[in-house]
Amino acid sequence: MKRLLRVLATVVGLLVLSLPSQAQLRHEIHFPDVPGYKTLKCDFHMHTVFSDGTVWPTVRVDEAWQQGLDAITLTDHIEYQPHKDDLPTNHNRPFDLAAGRARQKNLLFPRAAEITRDTPPGHFNTLFLKDANPLDTADFLEAVKQANEQDAFVFWNHQAWKGPELGKWMDVHTQMYDNKWLHGMEVCNGQTYYPDAHRWCLEKGLTMMGTSDIHGPDQRKSNDPEDHRTMTLVFAKERTLDSLKEALVEGRTVVWYMEQLIGRREFIEPLFVQCIRVAKPHLRSSNAVWVAIENVCDLDVHLERTGSVGPAELELPARTTYLLNIRTKRPADPIEMAYTATNLLIAPEQGLPVTLRIPGE
Numbered sequence: 001m002k003r004l005l006r007v008l009a010t011v012v013g014l015l016v017l018s019l020p021s022q023a024q025l026r027h028e029i030h031f032p033d034v035p036g037y038k039t040l041k042c043d044f045h046m047h048t049v050f051s052d053g054t055v056w057p058t059v060r061v062d063e064a065w066q067q068g069l070d071a072i073t074l075t076d077h078i079e080y081q082p083h084k085d086d087l088p089t090n091h092n093r094p095f096d097l098a099a100g101r102a103r104q105k106n107l108l109f110p111r112a113a114e115i116t117r118d119t120p121p122g123h124f125n126t127l128f129l130k131d132a133n134p135l136d137t138a139d140f141l142e143a144v145k146q147a148n149e150q151d152a153f154v155f156w157n158h159q160a161w162k163g164p165e166l167g168k169w170m171d172v173h174t175q176m177y178d179n180k181w182l183h184g185m186e187v188c189n190g191q192t193y194y195p196d197a198h199r200w201c202l203e204k205g206l207t208m209m210g211t212s213d214i215h216g217p218d219q220r221k222s223n224d225p226e227d228h229r230t231m232t233l234v235f236a237k238e239r240t241l242d243s244l245k246e247a248l249v250e251g252r253t254v255v256w257y258m259e260q261l262i263g264r265r266e267f268i269e270p271l272f273v274q275c276i277r278v279a280k281p282h283l284r285s286s287n288a289v290w291v292a293i294e295n296v297c298d299l300d301v302h303l304e305r306t307g308s309v310g311p312a313e314l315e316l317p318a319r320t321t322y323l324l325n326i327r328t329k330r331p332a333d334p335i336e337m338a339y340t341a342t343n344l345l346i347a348p349e350q351g352l353p354v355t356l357r358i359p360g361e
């Protein structure tokens with residue numbers, strides 16, 4: 001009996017040892033939670049071999065987990081399948097093939113697809129589908145309706161991408177909007193920013209989205225300040241599918257795009273407060289204070305002074321601490337410094353007004 005157990009233990013040991021150790025390291029993305037919400041790092045637009053991508057669905061899960069994402073969707077085109085002679089047309093396959101891997105890696109992974117029509121109307125991602133196949137229908141509005149009957153979250157992709165209308169807001173978009181069939185827009189897709197989409201999101205109460213729209217393999221190991229996927233930060237009550245969807249429907253998002261954050265002031269402001277931490281002065285002389293300002297997030301934050309106190313410009317590189325020396329006649333008093341965070345956009349070309357508060361003695 002003992003010998004049998006020993007043999008079993010050896011076999012189990014060998015099995016454990018034989019698990020591949022590669023791709024099991026995750027590099028976290030640094031944007032802190034905000035009061036009341038978890039900050040989920042999400043990419044809701046990517047392709048696989050099941051449309052015009054060049055990777056197998058499970059690879060997308062491995063890439064995303066390694067790069068610190070919390071939630072992703074595979075949004076293969078319904079209407080465009082250049083590999084259809086090699087792979088069967090079943091719009092649910094990419095999700096079905098990767099769902100188990102997503103569970104193993106604890107990624108939130110709703111079923112999704114991209115409705116793909118010439119402009120107008122353009123391309124639309126549909127998330128939280130129950131079944132992608134009913135979207136495969138000739139009538140565009142019927143496809144959008146099918147998605148909505150499944151209670152999907154629908155957003156307009158790369159709005160000014162292509163076509164003679166170049167992403168104009170047309171009657172068909174009004175019809176979708178009036179029916180409550182359109183819930184968000186990509187403000188940023190890959191390396192492109194769409195100011196019209198940004199404006200419309202603000203005017204029409206649509207959710208701001210930022211996505212990678214990757215087609216080839218993403219060879220990044222991590223998302224870094226100078227090289228990262230375009231993604232959506234979603235402020236969810238919990239790290240669950242239900243909470244994720246509720247947050248998207250309610251528009252609680254900020255887009256991380258190149259060296260910018262883009263979002264509604266009500267969400268970008270609390271994020272700034274959590275990212276930029278002003279310490280209590282560690283030294284006060286008769287005419288100056290020395291204080292540390294920590295930037296805990298993955299964005300280099302640029303500040304331009306709008307008040308009369310503090311340096312004209314402050315550069316706070318990602319995940320560093322800045323030592324500030326302020327001259328003052330009353331070093332024991334609190335000090336307020338008014339700035340604009342020029343790369344945290346609350347509207348096109350409009351930075352977030354912020355106040356850095358140095359506590360008094």
Ligand SMILES: [Zn+2]
Nearest residue numbers: 114123157158
């Ligand atoms: Zn598209």
Ligand SMILES: [Zn+2]
Nearest residue numbers: 045047114213
């Ligand atoms: Zn796409």
